[in-house]
Amino acid sequence: MQKIKVGVLGATGSVGQRFIQLLENHPFFTVSHLAASEKSAGQTYGQVMKSRWKISSDIPAYAKDIVITLPKPSETDGVKLVFSGLDSSIAGEVESEYAQAGVIVISNSKNHRMDANVPILSAEVNAEHLDVLSAQNTKGKIITNSNCTIMGVTISLKPLFDQFGLESVMLFSMQAISGAGYPGVPSMDILGNVVPYISGEEEKAEIEPQKCLGRVVDGKIVSADFKISAHCNRVPVFDGHTVCVSAKFKKKPNREEILKAWKEFSGEPQKLQLPFAPEQTILYREEADRPQPRLDLDTGKGMTTVVGRLREDSLLDWKWVVLSHNTIRGAAGAALLNAELMYKKGLIS
């Protein structure tokens, strides 16, 4: 079987590095195109990243000798798909150019998420949203992830939403510094501190889940119609976003129904046995003080959403805590799973 040639846009950034790590020895994909800004273009990835690689394992050997180019479709060596970790200041335009040039764009940026006909794809949650791609009027297609903070939240909501209906959700996040990229958060701002604000984050957290949980009606995604209020905070944690959730349902479930719904939840990735699919999409921990980033972050190689502390809520119906790995399940790992899903469904050719 011949592997599909793929590229990584924004290859030198935090998300780009994670893509390059996770794509090592991938069974479906082989990386032949790495794009970054003018500062890096023309040099090999190994040269550029010598002092900028921030993941605690070495730069994969396959990537070291690839010469970085500018993010232009004309520079690709015939890749069929690109993973984009571009900064949102340029991602919108560049991703559109690749799509127009016939390349599938699996994007981690916010720019196209709310575009009509662009799914916010979460492989276990809404694989059927791929049906709207045909309505994109470009040869290539753009598929996005949700924001890293609400990725795990939406997964924890999905089986409950399906079975019991959702009326409203209150979210409080404690987000890791890696979510801001590198150099990102200055240490003087966060060491021994919390910052109760992340620019643009609450806005995204209050609209993306409804689209992600929406239905496809007449070839279009119709957002679900529950309300969300979000408080987003930065905390001195390296990786792992922890979110406290309170929710009100259309029909209040009991405790056993919720735990059963989470335990049994799986989707296309598990059915198709995708390489990056976690065995257990949602793991509920019974201990009183879990999940915690320190102890639960790597569950399912960072692809499992870990949930705990389910208890009744005196205002809404139930409350719980969700942890997900923000640079794996919340970014590069989710994007890779989306690409695997498209590959197995024959959408990449």
Added chain:
Amino acid sequence: MQKIKVGVLGATGSVGQRFIQLLENHPFFTVSHLAASEKSAGQTYGQVMKSRWKISSDIPAYAKDIVITLPKPSETDGVKLVFSGLDSSIAGEVESEYAQAGVIVISNSKNHRMDANVPILSAEVNAEHLDVLSAQNTKGKIITNSNCTIMGVTISLKPLFDQFGLESVMLFSMQAISGAGYPGVPSMDILGNVVPYISGEEEKAEIEPQKCLGRVVDGKIVSADFKISAHCNRVPVFDGHTVCVSAKFKKKPNREEILKAWKEFSGEPQKLQLPFAPEQTILYREEADRPQPRLDLDTGKGMTTVVGRLREDSLLDWKWVVLSHNTIRGAAGAALLNAELMYKKGLIS
């Protein structure tokens, strides 16, 4: 003017140390009685604390030569009032013994907070709750603080509650490690981590504010009747509890009304010019990313409640962020202010 002789129970613990620091050169009170467990009793405070003093200033000279006793009323040298920072495992009984012996007990422990006729006193919020003390059937009286987490929250709610009425409140706390005392939280549990659980904390946060904001009816405190849901979390911050609040009012105020209510809020401590009264009880910061423990903790010497990020809430009415100093405004400083209030009102004699 002769100063009132006072004591500190639990003098070697975290809250006890803070009492001893704040009572240095106090204009109304002079410390003559320090009580702790058998391990320390019989030794001077200076000897015992040499390697246990955890505040970044030296042990006040006045305290060094006081010989620690067991926490027994018979050991006091005629003190009229004690500040109690006792552990809750023994605070209930010991505080009752002091009250029976005729001593006023200003307690920071949870044990008697929900007792009928024991006020959860917050000097600007509910000074009139002192009226119920006469119904305590002991010669001494017991007065408590609220839990450190909801102290600032309750202050931020008070003027809004009075003017607009409260229906429901959602709280999400990010609490400092000093709230757990010493040795308290093991570093392996919290360095680079968050723990979404603090034993017993949510229970307290869901009932104490209603009592604190209650009215005195026929000589009894009647709790206010709004609902609270709380998510309590431990974060790697040394001092300072940050709380995200969402609230629904009986009559929804506009932004200006809320800011005006906070700005103008003051109470008996300001009227009586109590030594520990902050000039501004509530300070609203306009910056998008405030309050933060690092930058705002010491406002008003740790006695001001700092509020920020007021914005509309898509589920309830309004949301905001509250920061208060958990070992000053949330514990020893609040207790001291309560004692000053009682002194000025002639309740200590």
Added chain:
Amino acid sequence: MQKIKVGVLGATGSVGQRFIQLLENHPFFTVSHLAASEKSAGQTYGQVMKSRWKISSDIPAYAKDIVITLPKPSETDGVKLVFSGLDSSIAGEVESEYAQAGVIVISNSKNHRMDANVPILSAEVNAEHLDVLSAQNTKGKIITNSNCTIMGVTISLKPLFDQFGLESVMLFSMQAISGAGYPGVPSMDILGNVVPYISGEEEKAEIEPQKCLGRVVDGKIVSADFKISAHCNRVPVFDGHTVCVSAKFKKKPNREEILKAWKEFSGEPQKLQLPFAPEQTILYREEADRPQPRLDLDTGKGMTTVVGRLREDSLLDWKWVVLSHNTIRGAAGAALLNAELMYKKGLIS
């Protein structure tokens, strides 16, 4: 091939947990005996550890149903070897009892390290020290690790010591909190702080390397005769001890000679292809700012000693920085490698 039955003493502690993790699916050893204090004895490991397991992966399935006993040889089910992570307050006596009962004790405690005829074994450094075991007058034998701080230092010194001779060494450590076990260092002492003192650590760091680098003469270990001065510090790092080293040699090598000596260094573990042997015992990193715990800790699954910043020293000859994983290479992993070495050499039967 039948696996050797082994036990873990102090199974509930930090080092004990690491032993249990690393022994999962070990090709030579199978765990059948777990010992801990009275608090835990009589319960299964799974029950006891539910809320005490502090490693970011689940308790291995094999260990969950083992019933914990007191650390008594009579309680073992015929194990031939025990790994001891006992607290030093009891390790001395208990380990001696096991040795008298005919069990080989691979100890991580300090108690017997300086005993005559007890090697401080570091498998690549001094495998020949096993020759002195026959002089122990018990049926079982006791073998120790060095202190976690100097493990990596001694490895970085070994090839230089052999080729150029050592006159004196100055060490400055920055040690991780996990080195103090659990609950260990209170967070109030170390969050955003450094503590320039670790009880007993400098004493160990100033005598153990000389024994570890000693020769066997007439069946006895004779310590090497260079001098060490150590400054030991605790820093807010979870895992990984970083040590700055300055050294004076009998014959000053040049830069290339040192780098070559490190690169080519290997020992019995590599020759015998022991399961826990790192491919590269010492890895030198060229980057100006390495090694760092964040980026280099997991090199060689935590068994490689990572060295960097080699430069001339204006007082002594050369200086450099050493990082090693304190709970793997510095404790449980080193002990396991020692046991593997003994197994392959036919010393366990």
Added chain:
Amino acid sequence: MQKIKVGVLGATGSVGQRFIQLLENHPFFTVSHLAASEKSAGQTYGQVMKSRWKISSDIPAYAKDIVITLPKPSETDGVKLVFSGLDSSIAGEVESEYAQAGVIVISNSKNHRMDANVPILSAEVNAEHLDVLSAQNTKGKIITNSNCTIMGVTISLKPLFDQFGLESVMLFSMQAISGAGYPGVPSMDILGNVVPYISGEEEKAEIEPQKCLGRVVDGKIVSADFKISAHCNRVPVFDGHTVCVSAKFKKKPNREEILKAWKEFSGEPQKLQLPFAPEQTILYREEADRPQPRLDLDTGKGMTTVVGRLREDSLLDWKWVVLSHNTIRGAAGAALLNAELMYKKGLIS
């Protein structure tokens, strides 16, 4: 008495902010000139700093309405002295321009430190170095601080150097993040980590102390002739550089002689009762685990050098630990003390 008009160059940076804080209500000086880069010039300090002020107290009222200018002597409103916290990329040239224009420059930058006739002034240590200023061939004069890391070290060495002579010193620093300014160290590099490298730091640490402890001979500063070797490290501490020191003396003192030398050490600042002079220049703490940034940083309002852990060194003679506040005693506070010294000596007119 009329106050001297002064300015702050680099007023928006970390050191600049500290100058502005410390100069509030200063008895000798009044600030009328604030200079920064083009980004800020033309706006008031209050406008520019609204979201950039990083000290945990508000911007002093006096500074808020001052309009920032470019750092040009022509822009000053007749100031006689400027405090410079300029970045070293421009400090050299700009400071020279001010000096040529007749302004005294109290610099915190490294650029002119090693110039002949420019003292590295540490007011208690080498006040007599002011004698060389007349040899500077400009109307204004340039005076520098030492690097923040060695400020406290040099103070701890001074009385020992005078009484016992120094042969060699080994330094090992654990430096706070604030030493790198803002945004400075990215949080992803230092949270839960140590970085054993700070660009250019060891070079400065190995030559500045000798100049600082030098003598004035024939109107020139002659550096002292002992050797230093330095290992410099960044640790996750906000403020406060901790340095482990080992030293060899020409004539080895005993413990009592060292403690006495430190206790009795004082200099011109104490004699002249300068406003910023700490009562005790060096404080020795007897506790086994001190000094620590958390507990000792604010000693003498950040102007006292705190020393501890004096013990014999097996290679050199004695070793100890030094803590000093890097942005106060190591930067702005030291500079202010230098300016006060010059004022009292009649060197500003």
